[in-house]
Amino acid sequence: MAARAQAQRLVQHVCRSWNFGPVPSSQFGAAQGVAYGRCINAVRAYSAAAEENDVVIVGGGPGGYVAAIKAAQLGFKTTCVEKRGALGGTCLNVGCIPSKALLHSSHMFHEAQHNFAAHGVKIDGVQVDLPKMMEQKNKAVSGLTKGIEGLFKKYKVTYVKGSGKITAPGSVSVELLEGGTKELKTKHIIIATGSDVKSLPGIAIDEKQVVSSTGALSLTEIPQKMVVIGGGYIGLEMASVWGRLGTEITVVEFGDAIVPSMDAEVRRSFQRTLEKQKMKFKLKTKVSKVEQSESGLKVTVEPAAGGESTVIDANVVLVAAGRVPYTKGLGLEELGVKTDKFGRVEVDEHFKSSVDGIYAIGDVIPGPMLAHKAEEDGVACVELLAGKAGHVNYDTVPGVVYTHPEVASVGKTEEQVKAAGIPYNVGKFPFMANSRARSIDDADGLVKIIAHKETDKVLGVHIMGPSAGEMIHEACLALEYGASSEDIARTCHGHPTLSEAVKEAAMATYDKPIHF
Ligand SMILES: Cc1cc2nc3c(=O)[nH]c(=O)nc-3n(C[C@H](O)[C@H](O)[C@H](O)COP(=O)(O)OP(=O)(O)OC[C@H]3O[C@@H](n4cnc5c(N)ncnc54)[C@H](O)[C@@H]3O)c2cc1C
Numbered sequence: 001m002a003a004r005a006q007a008q009r010l011v012q013h014v015c016r017s018w019n020f021g022p023v024p025s026s027q028f029g030a031a032q033g034v035a036y037g038r039c040i041n042a043v044r045a046y047s048a049a050a051e052e053n054d055v056v057i058v059g060g061g062p063g064g065y066v067a068a069i070k071a072a073q074l075g076f077k078t079t080c081v082e083k084r085g086a087l088g089g090t091c092l093n094v095g096c097i098p099s100k101a102l103l104h105s106s107h108m109f110h111e112a113q114h115n116f117a118a119h120g121v122k123i124d125g126v127q128v129d130l131p132k133m134m135e136q137k138n139k140a141v142s143g144l145t146k147g148i149e150g151l152f153k154k155y156k157v158t159y160v161k162g163s164g165k166i167t168a169p170g171s172v173s174v175e176l177l178e179g180g181t182k183e184l185k186t187k188h189i190i191i192a193t194g195s196d197v198k199s200l201p202g203i204a205i206d207e208k209q210v211v212s213s214t215g216a217l218s219l220t221e222i223p224q225k226m227v228v229i230g231g232g233y234i235g236l237e238m239a240s241v242w243g244r245l246g247t248e249i250t251v252v253e254f255g256d257a258i259v260p261s262m263d264a265e266v267r268r269s270f271q272r273t274l275e276k277q278k279m280k281f282k283l284k285t286k287v288s289k290v291e292q293s294e295s296g297l298k299v300t301v302e303p304a305a306g307g308e309s310t311v312i313d314a315n316v317v318l319v320a321a322g323r324v325p326y327t328k329g330l331g332l333e334e335l336g337v338k339t340d341k342f343g344r345v346e347v348d349e350h351f352k353s354s355v356d357g358i359y360a361i362g363d364v365i366p367g368p369m370l371a372h373k374a375e376e377d378g379v380a381c382v383e384l385l386a387g388k389a390g391h392v393n394y395d396t397v398p399g400v401v402y403t404h405p406e407v408a409s410v411g412k413t414e415e416q417v418k419a420a421g422i423p424y425n426v427g428k429f430p431f432m433a434n435s436r437a438r439s440i441d442d443a444d445g446l447v448k449i450i451a452h453k454e455t456d457k458v459l460g461v462h463i464m465g466p467s468a469g470e471m472i473h474e475a476c477l478a479l480e481y482g483a484s485s486e487d488i489a490r491t492c493h494g495h496p497t498l499s500e501a502v503k504e505a506a507m508a509t510y511d512k513p514i515h516f
């Protein structure tokens, strides 16, 4: 009886997985032998036809494509499956790269309009050519995605364009974009399917008037008024782009502060700076309704804790309230791959899921949803598969908001250190006292360093200022190498550079700065 039930289950499973359609249990007596035989034959045919790989990666974003290149470099026969028709994932196609392109273009416009004259550069009639701006953004995106295809060819990674489904450990079935299916056999499968925008109840995204970041990166007109739901990374970066081009921005944030993960002192200073740029903030507030009106949209907001609602007019609403892991259509439930309450694939320190032979990296697993973290995951995961010592230290992953000024941080905030009861020193240095920042007339912001009171080991560094996203890496190195604030302070820094502000903040942490 047990053997019969087992055979029944096997037949049902294989028939379902391979789209033979279910075999009704009433037919099992008669059909069992036939169906079983069909399955066995199909298994043989499949094994012969399916391509043998060492590693198959589902998803070609920063996690997936970097893992693929590294795997090939390590000698694995590697295939990367991507369904959007272009490599680079969210980051290259609709995330990091297009947003940074628009941030740069809009910053240049803003500078030309407001700040060139102060430097003795006079231009009359500065105008925005939005189609041209979008063209430059698209050129950056397509150049970079094609560059990854080139790297795949160079390192002999097979690129399969289509949607991958894991049918069993060692088997990935791909519905090809060009039509038909392809079966891939492999020793290891890496899930790198990334994340998708988090939708809010009752607020339907049409990517025209009510947009996610994807729509906000491709608007065809400069909106007069925009309501941004969520004062996090995406909200503030996209608000900066459109605000600089002339849109009136209102950011509605559920929490009591923007970018809640940021050091509170830096965050407060950041908000003041954005307010000077005419961004309006409604904190502890939620959007309860977005409706069409004759002139555009009516956005109903109310206190997060409940209370009287008010209506704000807008032409565009941007939904930027976070992102959720993307695992749709992968077949995880059928395989028994465990996910947590946020839908993230649960992995161990070797990126292994609850099912042998299946691994996961990037936005689809816990940890910061950042491209560079996904890349590090990808490298470490395949190094571990190759028997090497792959490791990612999530405590030293920097975060950068690419507004102007930029805000960058690594390690612990003052609040976290305090809450953990760790004795600490803080050193700060304002860019107003930095000669390079003054010479370029871009001196808003500060460097803040937090170090252990007794050992002076650097615990966290927070920078708001021009090029903060570049400067943060000396702090990342300091944290990785367990440096003290004195180590940073006694390292000779070039003059005149913005980085001298980091050196001076380090001096202020264990002793005194010179220039403040
Ligand atoms: C507007 C915006 C700006 C951002 N800016 C930055 C930034 O400046 N810096 C930064 O570090 N991070 C930024 N991010 C976050 C960054 O984009 C992500 O952290 C990063 O892309 C995650 O990489 P990933 O490889 O895990 O997933 P993704 O980049 O999401 O890639 C996953 C890929 O898998 C594919 N896929 C999914 N399911 C399947 C399937 N079944 N079969 C085949 N393919 C599949 C998807 O099509 C996708 O291309 C930004 C995000 C957004 C939205």
Ligand SMILES: NC(=O)c1ccc[n+]([C@@H]2O[C@H](COP(=O)([O-])OP(=O)(O)OC[C@H]3O[C@@H](n4cnc5c(N)ncnc54)[C@H](O)[C@@H]3O)[C@@H](O)[C@H]2O)c1
Pocket (backbone or CB within 6 Å): 200, 229, 230, 231, 232, 233, 234, 235, 237, 252, 253, 254, 255, 258, 259, 260, 285, 286, 287, 320, 321, 322, 323, 368, 369, 370, 399, 400, 401, 402
């Ligand atoms: N520069 C970068 O590195 C960069 C840029 C863009 C995106 N990203 C990544 O993409 C991810 C998603 O970005 P994001 O900005 O959507 O998320 P986020 O987590 O950075 O910010 C979302 C914000 O929305 C708020 N919020 C949530 N629900 C809300 C509601 N109903 N009403 C009002 N506010 C609400 C949250 O309190 C939070 O402040 C980020 O986690 C980040 O890792 C990074």
